[in-house]
Amino acid sequence: MAKQTHRPALLQRLPDRVVGLLREIGQLGDERGCQVYVVGGVVRDLLLGHITLDLDLTVEGDGIAFARLVADRYGAGLAVFERFATARLTFPDGLKMDIATTRRESYAQPAVLPTVQPASIEEDLYRRDFTINAIAMQLNPGQFGHLLDAYGGQRDLRARTIRVLHVGSFQDDPTRIFRAIRFEQRYGFRLEPTTSRLLAQAASTNLIQQLSGPRLQNEIQLLFAEHNPVRAIARLVQLKLLRFLHRRLCYTTNVRRVVTAVPKALAWWARRFQDSVVDRPIVYLMALSSESSPAVVAAMIRRFALSRVHAENVSTGGSRIDRALKQLTNKGTVRPSQVYRLLADLSDEALVLLLAKQVARQHGVRLSLLKRHLLTYMKNRTVKTALTGLDLQSMGLKPGPQYKTILGKLLDARIDGMITTEAEERAFVQKRFDLVG
Numbered sequence: 001m002a003k004q005t006h007r008p009a010l011l012q013r014l015p016d017r018v019v020g021l022l023r024e025i026g027q028l029g030d031e032r033g034c035q036v037y038v039v040g041g042v043v044r045d046l047l048l049g050h051i052t053l054d055l056d057l058t059v060e061g062d063g064i065a066f067a068r069l070v071a072d073r074y075g076a077g078l079a080v081f082e083r084f085a086t087a088r089l090t091f092p093d094g095l096k097m098d099i100a101t102t103r104r105e106s107y108a109q110p111a112v113l114p115t116v117q118p119a120s121i122e123e124d125l126y127r128r129d130f131t132i133n134a135i136a137m138q139l140n141p142g143q144f145g146h147l148l149d150a151y152g153g154q155r156d157l158r159a160r161t162i163r164v165l166h167v168g169s170f171q172d173d174p175t176r177i178f179r180a181i182r183f184e185q186r187y188g189f190r191l192e193p194t195t196s197r198l199l200a201q202a203a204s205t206n207l208i209q210q211l212s213g214p215r216l217q218n219e220i221q222l223l224f225a226e227h228n229p230v231r232a233i234a235r236l237v238q239l240k241l242l243r244f245l246h247r248r249l250c251y252t253t254n255v256r257r258v259v260t261a262v263p264k265a266l267a268w269w270a271r272r273f274q275d276s277v278v279d280r281p282i283v284y285l286m287a288l289s290s291e292s293s294p295a296v297v298a299a300m301i302r303r304f305a306l307s308r309v310h311a312e313n314v315s316t317g318g319s320r321i322d323r324a325l326k327q328l329t330n331k332g333t334v335r336p337s338q339v340y341r342l343l344a345d346l347s348d349e350a351l352v353l354l355l356a357k358q359v360a361r362q363h364g365v366r367l368s369l370l371k372r373h374l375l376t377y378m379k380n381r382t383v384k385t386a387l388t389g390l391d392l393q394s395m396g397l398k399p400g401p402q403y404k405t406i407l408g409k410l411l412d413a414r415i416d417g418m419i420t421t422e423a424e425e426r427a428f429v430q431k432r433f434d435l436v437g
């Protein structure tokens with residue numbers, strides 16, 4: 001039987017509306033004759049004094065039927081994943097909640113997804129990744145706030161330790177290797193010695209290679225989405241795990257410097273351009289692969305099944321950015337229109353990487369120059385010409401590829417401040433292209 005302590009005050013730290021909802025759901029559990037628990041990250045974080053609202057509930061009984069009931073009662077959106085006996089609810093106010101059936105998992109072979117069977121809450125906690133994530137809190141009235149901590153989760157939280165529940169844990173599911181690094185770095189915890197040994201052992205085999213690309217990519221993405229993943233990346237290097245991004249990924253001192261410079265570049269970017277939404281994990285992936293050959297990058301993109309946008313980003317990480325950087329940090333003057341031409345087809349992620357590359361070079365003067373160019377570019381990138389193709393036509397210009405050239409030259413002149421009005425644009429076209437006014 002799991003060790004229980006009564007800690008209702010812990011749950012009360014959640015926002016009132018969430019506590020109210022959890023109480024009502026516990027009540028619903030009693031009405032249906034099933035035990036309902038909140039489990040995993042929310043409980044861990046409450047015990048650590050943090051509030052997270054990624055609610056994971058687990059039900060001793062039919063979790064999906066229970067999820068339907070909750071969704072009906074609150075008008076929540078519902079997505080059901082029968083195979084894993086889980087459902088995801090989205091409440092009208094945007095709150096998300098996963099509801100699952102308590103279950104045991106068995107792995108037909110390492111690294112594949114498990115088959116699941118209904119089981120007790122203790123077994124459900126035992127299938128989890130680490131003791132700190134295997135603590136449940138009951139929601140039924142009378143037991144509201146009862147902590148079930150069968151495997152020493154609270155002890156490990158106090159000792160700031162990550163510990164697996166059994167020796168086969170990383171074999172069953174190698175994604176836990178990345179999860180362990182994620183929690184270790186996020187909370188500044190240590191791996192408990194046996195866990196550390198098991199992790200190193202699993203990392204030294206080819207188990208991770210057996211994970212599907214999207215599952216591996218998902219873990220990497222989560223790791224890189226952490227507040228500051230630089231130390232986590234250093235851990236991947238130390239454990240020789242980068243080879244699972246690609247076995248010929250080129251990780252040089254320079255790549256390490258660029259990766260280390262990314263948080264600074266991201267912070268500067270976020271301060272200056274608050275409307276720009278940057279996909280931070282992709283910037284790290286771009287930085288990591290920035291000195292790898294196009295063939296290696298292409299293979300990584302294929303294995304990870306990256307979206308087209310992400311794929312385009314990751315493939316511009318290398319020489320394309322270096323060329324732009326070279327020209328932008330040269331001593332001679334670069335006109336605003338030239339800056340625009342150098343940067344116009346780069347995504348914001350690529351621009352952050354460009355900045356990180358310069359931060360890594362530790363050349364203050366050139367860095368200031370580059371920052372000025374970026375500020376100019378971001379101001380200019382919304383500039384448009386007043387004239388369009390139709391206007392050129394009505395001015396007597398024969399339609400054709402020259403339109404692109406003319407409009408391009410007009411835009412350059414606008415960006416360089418040589419012309420500011422439509423009348424000046426017309427005069428510019430007439431003069432440059434020999435039209436009769």
Ligand code: ATP
Pocket residue numbers: 039040041042052054056127128129130133134173175176179
């Ligand atoms: P985060 O704060 O990063 O969201 P979390 O602990 O909430 O962390 P989730 O991925 O949302 O992480 O998972 C919820 C819970 O499900 C975990 O706390 C853990 O109990 C369990 N879990 C998730 N992934 C695994 C896994 N690969 N193996 C075993 N248990 C897992």
